[in-house]
Amino acid sequence: MTYSSTLAMGRQQGVSRGQNSVSFRVTDKRLGPVSNTIVLIVLACLLGLLYLTQVTKTNAYGYQINGLQQQQSKLQQQHEDLSVASAREQSLDRVANSATAQSMTPVAPSGSVN
Amino acid sequence: MDQQPASVIDPVQRVRIWYALLLLVFGIFAVRVFYLQVIRYDYYKKAALSDQLKQYTVPAERGIITASLGGSSVPIVMNEKLYTLYADPTVVKNAEHVAAKLQPIIGGDAGAITKQLKTSDTRYVILKKKLTPAQSDKILAFKFPGVGTEEQDYRTYPQGTLASQLLGFVDNSGQGQYGVEQALNKQLQGKPGQLKAVTDINGIPLAASANNISTQPVKGDSIDLTIDVGMQAGLEKIIKAAQEQNKSQDVSAVVMDVRTGAIKAMANYPTYDPSDYQDVSDGSLFQNIAVTDPIEPGSITKLFTTAASLQKGVITPTTSFYDPGSWTIDGSKVSDVEEDHSTGQQTILSTLDKSLNTGATWMLMQLGDGRIDAQARSILYDYFSNHFMLGQATGVEQGNGEEASGYLPKPTDTGAGIDLTYANISFGQAYTATALQMVSALSSILNGGTYYQPQLVDQITDGNGTVTKVAPRVVKSNVISTQVSNDIISLMEQNNTNHIAEGFPYLNFGPNYAVGGKTGTAEIANPLGGYYSDRVNGTYMGFVGGNTPEYAIVVYNLQPTKYKGFAGAETGQPVFANIAHMLINDFGVTPKAK
Numbered sequence: 001m002t003y004s005s006t007l008a009m010g011r012q013q014g015v016s017r018g019q020n021s022v023s024f025r026v027t028d029k030r031l032g033p034v035s036n037t038i039v040l041i042v043l044a045c046l047l048g049l050l051y052l053t054q055v056t057k058t059n060a061y062g063y064q065i066n067g068l069q070q071q072q073s074k075l076q077q078q079h080e081d082l083s084v085a086s087a088r089e090q091s092l093d094r095v096a097n098s099a100t101a102q103s104m105t106p107v108a109p110s111g112s113v114n
Numbered sequence: 115m116d117q118q119p120a121s122v123i124d125p126v127q128r129v130r131i132w133y134a135l136l137l138l139v140f141g142i143f144a145v146r147v148f149y150l151q152v153i154r155y156d157y158y159k160k161a162a163l164s165d166q167l168k169q170y171t172v173p174a175e176r177g178i179i180t181a182s183l184g185g186s187s188v189p190i191v192m193n194e195k196l197y198t199l200y201a202d203p204t205v206v207k208n209a210e211h212v213a214a215k216l217q218p219i220i221g222g223d224a225g226a227i228t229k230q231l232k233t234s235d236t237r238y239v240i241l242k243k244k245l246t247p248a249q250s251d252k253i254l255a256f257k258f259p260g261v262g263t264e265e266q267d268y269r270t271y272p273q274g275t276l277a278s279q280l281l282g283f284v285d286n287s288g289q290g291q292y293g294v295e296q297a298l299n300k301q302l303q304g305k306p307g308q309l310k311a312v313t314d315i316n317g318i319p320l321a322a323s324a325n326n327i328s329t330q331p332v333k334g335d336s337i338d339l340t341i342d343v344g345m346q347a348g349l350e351k352i353i354k355a356a357q358e359q360n361k362s363q364d365v366s367a368v369v370m371d372v373r374t375g376a377i378k379a380m381a382n383y384p385t386y387d388p389s390d391y392q393d394v395s396d397g398s399l400f401q402n403i404a405v406t407d408p409i410e411p412g413s414i415t416k417l418f419t420t421a422a423s424l425q426k427g428v429i430t431p432t433t434s435f436y437d438p439g440s441w442t443i444d445g446s447k448v449s450d451v452e453e454d455h456s457t458g459q460q461t462i463l464s465t466l467d468k469s470l471n472t473g474a475t476w477m478l479m480q481l482g483d484g485r486i487d488a489q490a491r492s493i494l495y496d497y498f499s500n501h502f503m504l505g506q507a508t509g510v511e512q513g514n515g516e517e518a519s520g521y522l523p524k525p526t527d528t529g530a531g532i533d534l535t536y537a538n539i540s541f542g543q544a545y546t547a548t549a550l551q552m553v554s555a556l557s558s559i560l561n562g563g564t565y566y567q568p569q570l571v572d573q574i575t576d577g578n579g580t581v582t583k584v585a586p587r588v589v590k591s592n593v594i595s596t597q598v599s600n601d602i603i604s605l606m607e608q609n610n611t612n613h614i615a616e617g618f619p620y621l622n623f624g625p626n627y628a629v630g631g632k633t634g635t636a637e638i639a640n641p642l643g644g645y646y647s648d649r650v651n652g653t654y655m656g657f658v659g660g661n662t663p664e665y666a667i668v669v670y671n672l673q674p675t676k677y678k679g680f681a682g683a684e685t686g687q688p689v690f691a692n693i694a695h696m697l698i699n700d701f702g703v704t705p706k707a708k
Contacts, residue, residue: 059320066318077195081247087189087272092347 166312167325173267174304177334179281179294182572183343190343191281191295194270197250197263199241203233205260212258219252220245244268268389269295275387277346279402280380280570282513283388291391292400294337294570296513304334304577333577340376340572345369345701349379352692353669357383360652360674360685366404366549367669367689369697372557372657374586375566377510378665380404380550405512408520408546409670412636413469413682414655415542417602418504419477420462421559422497424598428480431601434461437472443486444534448475451635451680466605466632467612469682474541486533491525494536498522501593502555503565504547510568520547542634543645553668556655558593559602560663565590603663606630606656618683620691626705628663629694631656633682638673649673652681654690658697660704667693 031039088094095101123131150158179191199220206212209231217224220242230239243266245253250263269284282293290299310327311319319326353365369379386399394400401407423429439457440449450471465473475486482490498504505522522545523535538544547555550568558565567587574582594602607630614621623629634653637645652671657663671685678684697703 062320063318077247080193080195083189084192084194084270084272087192090188091273092183092276092343093274 163312163325168309168311168313168317168319170309172307172309172329172331173288174306174331175333176267176269176284176288176304177302177336177575177577179302179337179339181277181339181341181343181346187338188272188343190271190273190276190339190341192270192272194268195247195265196243196268197245197247198243198266199245199250199253199261199263201231201239201241201262202237202260203231203239204237206231207259212256212261215256215258216241216253216261219249271387271389273343273347275385276343276350277341277381278385278388279382279400280341280512281388282400283391285391292513292516293402294339294511296516297511298335298337298571301335301574302337305332307331335577336575337571338573338575339570340371340378341380341570342378342701345697346379346381348696348700349693350381350383350385352689352696353381354383356671356685356689356692359676360671361676362671362685363673364403365669365671365689366407367667367693368404368549368553369693370553370557370568370666372561372659372663372666374569375554375557376569376572376586377550380570401516402512403672404549404670405510405517406548408518408548408551409651409653409672410543410545410636410639411547411552411655411670412542412634412651412653413471413474414552414632414634414653414668415540415545416466416469416474417559417606417632417655418498418502418555419474419494419540420466420605421594421598421602422494422501423477423480424601425497425594426481426493429462429477431462431605434459435473435476436460437470437476439472441472441475441537443475443537444531446531446534448472448534448537463605463608463612466609469541469633469635469680471541475537478536478540486536488525488527491527491532491536494540495522495525498539498545501565501590502558503589504545504551504555508550508554508568510550511570517550518548520551521545542636549668549670552655553666556657556668557666558590559599560657560659560666562596562599563591563593564588565593603628603630603657606632610656613683613687618687618691620688620695623658623694623698626660627698627703628659628661628706629656631667631687631690633680633687635680635682650681652677652683652685652687654682654686656690656694658694658703660706664703665697669693 176193178189178193180187180189182188199216201212203209209228212231213224213227216227220227222242227241230241233239241261245263253261253263267288271278271281280293282291282295282297284295285291288303290296290302295302308327308329309319310325312323312325313319349367349369353367356362357365364382364384366382367380368377370377380402382403384399386394391400420429424431437457437460440447442448448471451469460468460470460473462473462477464470465477478490478494479485480490481493482488499506499522505520507517507519510517523532523539525532525536527533535544554565554568565588567589569584569586571584573584576582607628609632610621610630621629632655634651634655636651636653638649638651640646650673652669652674654667654669656667658665658667667690669686669689671681671689674681674685
């Protein structure tokens with residue numbers, strides 16, 4: 001029994017037989033089964049919609065993440081390529097064959113000859 | 115009076131029928147949906163996931179290998195992503211046109227490329243390997259049907275062939291082979307990651323799936339070697355020149371820091387290019403023979419016999435003895451290679467200087483009861499095996515099972531001429547040792563008596579950047595006393611001085627540095643019995659330092675064919691001298707304090 005129906009019954013008890021009074025009925029404010037079902041369906045749809053928007057949004061972030069990861073690995077790859085190129089440029093053979101090294105004049109070692 | 119037609123159904127009844135039909139249809143749908151989604155749930159879930167769920171193994175990046183150069187660490191083995199150009203000949207259209215476009219980028223012959231593109235019995239031909247990213251991009255820009263590139267990881271060597279036999283290589287399956295790559299394969303490899311994700315049609319992971327699992331790969335450890343890049347390069351240059359000059363089979367040399375057992379340079383020639391290991395037809399080139407190939411080291415061993423005899427107190431550095439010119443042991447004559455040396459009084463120094471086999475044999479006799487007996491054999495064996503660690507692998511970080519232990523006969527008399535065998539051992543024959551074993555043993559004598567395990571790894575950096583320094587590992591202390599160490603150093607220095615006077619001026623290193631050594635001319639055993647009469651190995655064992663020795667050096671010049679005189683003095687000694695000059699001139703050997 002809902003609170004409103006209890007109230008209605010209480011009010012009816014206050015009117016005695018043959019009393020000249022205006023009879024009244026309090027309108028039942030309960031939602032009927034159809035309304036309840038519709039409300040539930042609408043709520044479920046709203047929830048579903050909310051879920052779908054969130055999933056779509058998250059998946060969109062997934063694409064963004066994937067794009068950023070690809071960019072990151074590309075940059076890492078470039079970094080590694082540059083590191084390799086740098087190491088090659090500094091290799092002993094390359095340095096020895098460089099124009100600067102070629103133009104150097106050999107000096108007799110002094111450490112072990114004196 | 116109105117009459118209703120008999121065929122007209124009551125509208126209420128009709129609505130009820132439609133309602134019942136509708137309920138029936140919905141009921142069928144509901145049952146079907148229940149069947150598909152509840153009863154067949156597992157089946158369809160599995161089928162859907164097999165389409166959507168992708169699982170990848172993310173390979174871990176292999177650790178790099180570095181070494182020191184001018185006080186800093188430089189990479190000598192790195193990783194590089196290169197591309198393999200492939201084609202599906204059944205899809206390629208106008209092969210001549212495609213080949214003409216590819217040839218300027220990948221090189222080679224356009225005709226040969228066309229021929230490959232027209233191969234009829236396969237759907238996969240490899241046109242070129244190891245293309246750079248730029249080359250790959252250029253080719254893909256053509257958008258030729260049936261032509262593509264595939265990314266592949268390769269090891270790359272910025273210093274070229276430097277230390278190749280010491281480093282080893284990584285095969286196509288990502289496994290280290292030979293050298294450091296094999297010995298430390300597990301640490302270098304790292305741990306692959308896992309990516310399990312529900313993906314879209316393009317294979318891009320959808321972030322919202324609860325089934326996604328992403329485990330990041332753990333990068334392999336980076337290994338910093340004890341090798342000095344400059345010293346290694348210099349050593350390689352020296353031994354290459356020696357091999358070419360002496361027309362030798364191989365030349366090996368090792369430079370070790372006597373204070374720690376750290377290997378500063380270790381090289382063999384001929385060698386190979388690890389970036390083209392697949393083109394090497396002679397598999398023996400992959401081996402670091404300074405570690406894998408023991409030989410009878412020859413007269414350099416006399417330093418060990420002398421050290422053992424000094425330590426046992428049976429001789430002093432100034433002891434003299436009568437040399438009869440030959441000894442007869444187990445019915446065989448032991449004499450000197452230098453046949454013209456006269457009999458008479460000899461000293462420990464002259465034994466080393468003239469490399470007298472008779473002198474070394476005499477020292478062995480002093481370890482026994484004035485003759486080669488069980489006691490003499492046991493003492494020499496004890497020193498060689500338990501003090502100088504000969505006849506056992508050193509445990510250096512080289513390929514699994516790659517290191518040879520050498521051979522040292524037990525002193526037990528088996529009735530097969532063990533006394534003669536031990537006489538031979540005393541001057542460097544009848545046992546075998548690698549260049550690394552010899553240099554490690556020599557270092558233990560030079561540093562005052564501590565045998566360090568030879569060490570190639572200086573420090574290890576894990577994937578998180580945590581650096582672990584590898585401390586020198588003492589295998590044995592008190593190998594010999596400090597006094598004996600000083601005596602041997604002094605004898606080696608005097609030997610070097612004598613050699614300068616005997617016609618080897620290149621052994622003059624001036625008064626500021628202490629340099630000493632010993633030659634060895636080792637006979638080579640014939641598998642059919644006895645020794646070859648026309649083949650020897652030239653060896654040398656020495657040190658460089660100031661007040662104290664810093665570097666121990668061992669040279670194995672294997673089967674030189676172009677030289678005059680004794681192989682040890684003519685093919686081993688000059689290599690040592692060049693290395694010693696290089697160390698003094700370029701690598702900051704601390705001079706003697708004035």
